[in-house]
């Protein structure tokens with residue numbers, strides 16, 4: 001059996017047909033009808049008015065900050081438990097990231113700590129330019145609390161929904177909560193364009209500005225006229241054609257990943273000291289990755305031992321994102337912490353969750369985990 005990856009790309013629909021059609025109609029230039037259509041389809045799925053196809057989720061996060069005019073001297077609040085681009089884009093624009101811990105119920109930005117930080121800033125007379133919330137591992141943050149907090153403090157809310165396409169919170173889709181949101185179609189995401197992303201917003205002005213910035217910020221003139229710095233950030237029409245086919249199977253993918261998570265649950269439930277990542281009551285997760293928490297004292301093993309055991313059978317698993325406040329890159333950044341992200345990082349592990357995993361592959365992984373936990377528990 002070949003290596004089992006954490007979340008391999010899964011091509012199961014009309015990708016070949018749509019890409020071929022795009023090639024045959026000569027829509028090979030960056031822009032084209034598949035991109036327009038893909039943007040409309042994603043906007044509809046995420047319940048927003050505008051979507052701008054971009055070369056990556058990182059580009060979408062970057063443009064979210066640039067279109068808001070955020071720059072040097074500005075503070076952006078970022079959950080410490082995330083993948084590094086969420087924080088890096090703040091540095092791209094010369095602003096200061098301040099890291100906030102996460103909550104136990106969703107592993108996302110802690111609303112109480114966010115409230116403390118916003119109030120402390122208000123008392124100092126300092127304005128927070130933006131709150132960046134992340135929808136980690138396919139689950140939305142606590143927007144029932146975060147959206148009113150951002151509104152109360154007049155702070156822009158940016159939603160990093162890179163991992164969460166198809167998830168919902170209180171009935172509303174991921175990507176619809178931020179003033180601006182970002183999706184990723186990187187190869188390991190629930191749908192992929194091999195590489196790509198999208199900026200979502202209800203503001204026509206922001207969408208138009210993002211489109212302009214993403215195409216070298218060319219002014220409307222017959223010659224090449226520029227008044228601001230632009231980027232080459234657009235998603236190509238061919239990749240959008242691929243993405244459209246992937247999007248058609250999104251619900252099937254969510255179902256498959258959810259079934260995988262439930263299969264893991266059956267094994268995990270047999271053992272003391274192991275649990276799945278919690279899903280908040282108001283949430284439906286897209287089950288992008290199944291993550292577990294493992295208490296070394298109660299299980300007699302560690303996430304790293306389990307990872308090595310799986311690796312020795314050519315099965316990929318990965319530690320939880322290492323918190324930003326623990327990264328050498330951000331060691332001097334300010335942070336408001338209560339130890340939750342550290343605990344999740346120490347105890348957590350992400351398990352193979354790809355929608356293309358076969359039943360035999362899943363059975364193998366389940367058996368390896370069960371076996372490892374049994375041996376550890378009895379040794």
Ligand SMILES: Cc1ncc(COP(=O)(O)O)c(C=O)c1O
Pocket residue numbers: 055056057058059082083085086134160162163183184185186196197
């Ligand atoms: C939480 C998070 N934010 C941002 C990104 C960046 O997306 P991309 O890889 O498309 O640039 C990713 C995924 O890679 C992610 O997981």
